[in-house]
Amino acid sequence: MKILNCPLNGPRNISEFICFGEVTDMPNPNELSDEQWADYMWMSNNTAGVVREWWCHAATSYWFIVERNTITDEILKTYPANEIFKERVEF
Amino acid sequence: MPLGLLKYGFASKYPARRDIPAPKDLNKSYDVVIIGAGGHGLSTAYHLARYHGITNVAVLDKGYIGGGNTARNTAVVRSNYISPEAVAFYKASVELFKNLANELGYNQMYSQRGQLTLAHSDASVRTFTLRAEVNKHLGVRSEMVDRKQIREIVPCLNMGKNMRFPIQAGLWHRDGGTARHDSIAWGYAMRAAQMGVEIHQRTEVTGVNINAGKVTAIETNRGTIQCNHAIQAVAGMSSVVAKMAGIQLPIRSYPLQAMVTQPVKPFLDPLVSSAGLHAYVSQTARGEIVIGGGSDPYELYSTRSTLDLKESLIAHTLELFPFFAELKLLRQWAGITDMTPDYSPIMGESPVKNYWLDAGWGTWGFKATPISGKCMAETIAQEKTAAMIQPFHLDRFKTFKLSNEAGATAASH
Numbered sequence A: 001m002k003i004l005n006c007p008l009n010g011p012r013n014i015s016e017f018i019c020f021g022e023v024t025d026m027p028n029p030n031e032l033s034d035e036q037w038a039d040y041m042w043m044s045n046n047t048a049g050v051v052r053e054w055w056c057h058a059a060t061s062y063w064f065i066v067e068r069n070t071i072t073d074e075i076l077k078t079y080p081a082n083e084i085f086k087e088r089v090e091f
Numbered sequence B: 001m002p003l004g005l006l007k008y009g010f011a012s013k014y015p016a017r018r019d020i021p022a023p024k025d026l027n028k029s030y031d032v033v034i035i036g037a038g039g040h041g042l043s044t045a046y047h048l049a050r051y052h053g054i055t056n057v058a059v060l061d062k063g064y065i066g067g068g069n070t071a072r073n074t075a076v077v078r079s080n081y082i083s084p085e086a087v088a089f090y091k092a093s094v095e096l097f098k099n100l101a102n103e104l105g106y107n108q109m110y111s112q113r114g115q116l117t118l119a120h121s122d123a124s125v126r127t128f129t130l131r132a133e134v135n136k137h138l139g140v141r142s143e144m145v146d147r148k149q150i151r152e153i154v155p156c157l158n159m160g161k162n163m164r165f166p167i168q169a170g171l172w173h174r175d176g177g178t179a180r181h182d183s184i185a186w187g188y189a190m191r192a193a194q195m196g197v198e199i200h201q202r203t204e205v206t207g208v209n210i211n212a213g214k215v216t217a218i219e220t221n222r223g224t225i226q227c228n229h230a231i232q233a234v235a236g237m238s239s240v241v242a243k244m245a246g247i248q249l250p251i252r253s254y255p256l257q258a259m260v261t262q263p264v265k266p267f268l269d270p271l272v273s274s275a276g277l278h279a280y281v282s283q284t285a286r287g288e289i290v291i292g293g294g295s296d297p298y299e300l301y302s303t304r305s306t307l308d309l310k311e312s313l314i315a316h317t318l319e320l321f322p323f324f325a326e327l328k329l330l331r332q333w334a335g336i337t338d339m340t341p342d343y344s345p346i347m348g349e350s351p352v353k354n355y356w357l358d359a360g361w362g363t364w365g366f367k368a369t370p371i372s373g374k375c376m377a378e379t380i381a382q383e384k385t386a387a388m389i390q391p392f393h394l395d396r397f398k399t400f401k402l403s404n405e406a407g408a409t410a411a412s413h
């Protein structure tokens, strides 16, 4: 089993985690055209290489950031979300 | 006798059959460049040459013919989808499969033995009933069967009432079947090559040149070639290649794993699939049991298998067929699947003129190999998306006209 290092719970089996996709800015739906909103809804970078994603430890409901390589399946870095989100995001 | 056979084998009167001619240099230009020599790319090439007289075609692959998902799939061929557009499309593919060995003069080992999908919950029974009705309406043979009928169709299935998720009913799809996945790639390749199509293996596309919104040339590791049309049919690499043409797609690439057991005597005629358990099995003509299931849990371009997925897949399969515990696994593997949000493909026009898409085939594209090649060839020849594949246009994501096949695809392929 692959091990993921959770910033809160330490090294755990990767099956305890859920991947929620790339970290992106949440746009304001009121300021977007339909087309831009559709883009935000459906399009995906699907990067072959290093990605920065939201992950959640299901058992403790703890959300954090993972940097990993989608070609080699290596986890490069895991850290709490407040390292990139300095202020609360309202939406 | 063995000596006679040797003499026969080496006699110049009986040369070995070459499926495709020996490799040669790339030309400076082609009418059509097809990126990806999987089943879809080769089927498109064949249909262009055979039915539209377009033979100045190059099919490029970074690896070898049919070495992508065409080589890795579990070869379920069926048409019991849920949306009318998908049922009509896959039905047309099943029709083409029926005559494919004759058309290509290449054995496809197509065998229409029926597919049984099991429902273990009330929700599944409801959606299966809807699917059966939609299918019947469009001339596809599907019907609901109860536990007694299931026992008759597959006597060796575990019908125990104290299973964790007992079987409640099934969707019996007589038109379901299976074919030989390598044969389809090689059959189309051989016949396309005989009509003048060039197939270049170990030729990786590295860039797409665009001028005034129109594709003009394709860059490869063996040089740049001009083209009037280009089409990408690269499955798991769809997003990577589309980006070379500046196109963004609603696709995410996930590994999908499968395995086969050692061969045993024939005992399982139909294909059996379970929506609730995320597992499906069939027995090949050689006697091996093919086992497939759900996708990996996160996006990845690595085809390395994982023990945890294989373990849970085996556990689910043993619920259905406990005696499989006696069998040994022979091979196991993974392929990279190009998943779309609605589990329908993305076909036809792209934002770049004369650059055509055949993508988003995810876990379900093998069965579409004949029909997608036919429709893509028609699309390129007429420079207009063929009517049958209009519903699978990339623009459906702008207009929110999705073609949802998640329920009819997820674990049944």
Ligand SMILES: Cc1cc2nc3c(=O)[nH]c(=O)nc-3n(C[C@H](O)[C@H](O)[C@H](O)COP(=O)(O)OP(=O)(O)OC[C@H]3O[C@@H](n4cnc5c(N)ncnc54)[C@H](O)[C@@H]3O)c2cc1C
Pocket (backbone or CB within 6 Å): B035, B036, B037, B038, B039, B040, B041, B060, B061, B062, B063, B064, B065, B066, B067, B068, B069, B070, B071, B072, B073, B074, B075, B076, B077, B203, B204, B205, B206, B233, B234, B235, B236, B237, B241, B256, B257, B258, B292, B334, B335, B336, B337, B361, B362, B363, B364, B365, B366, B367, B368, B413
């Ligand atoms: C385990 C598994 C089970 C499956 N089971 C089923 C099933 O039961 N039924 C079903 O209908 N479908 C199934 N599928 C899906 C099916 O296999 C695929 O949708 C289908 O084979 C796609 O065919 P293709 O020709 O588009 O792609 P592929 O066969 O993957 O061909 C794409 C080709 O493009 C080449 N390529 C990629 N990038 C480049 C580049 N830059 N330059 C040049 N060439 C490039 C690759 O080398 C490859 O050969 C399964 C898939 C998997 C992985």
